[in-house]
Amino acid sequence: MKHNRSRKPALNVAEEDSFRYPMALAPKNIPSKAFPPWNFHATAAVQLNTKRNGGGLIMFTFLLWCILFVFCWPLALLALVAYPFVWLLLLPFRIVGVAVHGVLEIIYLAITLPFRLLAAPFRV
Secondary structure, eight states, rough: OOOOOOOOOHHHHHHHHHTTTSSSOTTTTOGGSSSOOOOOOHHHOOOOOOIIIIHHHHHHHHHHHHHHHHHHHHHHHHHHHHHHHHHHHHHHHHHHHHHHHHHHHHHHHHHHHHHHHHOOOOOO
16 A cells, blocks of 8 residues: 655745855855845854864863873862863953954955956956
C-alpha cells in the first residue's frame, strides 16, 4: 500500500528569492515585503577563527594552567580569580585599538579610492 504524501506547495518567486538575495541587492521586480527584516547573509562574513588558531590556543592555555595548578595551586587559583579583572582593565585599550583601526581603514580607503575606480572595468 502506497502512502500518499502531500508535497508542500512551491514557493513563489518573491518568497524564494528573499532567502537568496540580501535586501540591498534585491532585484527590482520583487516586492520589498518579501524580504525579512533580518539579513543572515551579512552575519556569514563574521566568523570566529576557532578552527585555525583559537581552539588550539585555548587548549594550550588550559594545559599550562593545569601544570601551574599542579606545581603551585595558590598561584593558579589567584590567576583564575584575577583574569576577569585584568580583562576589564585592558578592555578600554581594545576599544581604542578598534577605533584607531577603523579610522586608519577609512583613510586607506579614501586614498586608494581613485585607483580602485580607475582599475574597475568601464560599464555603460
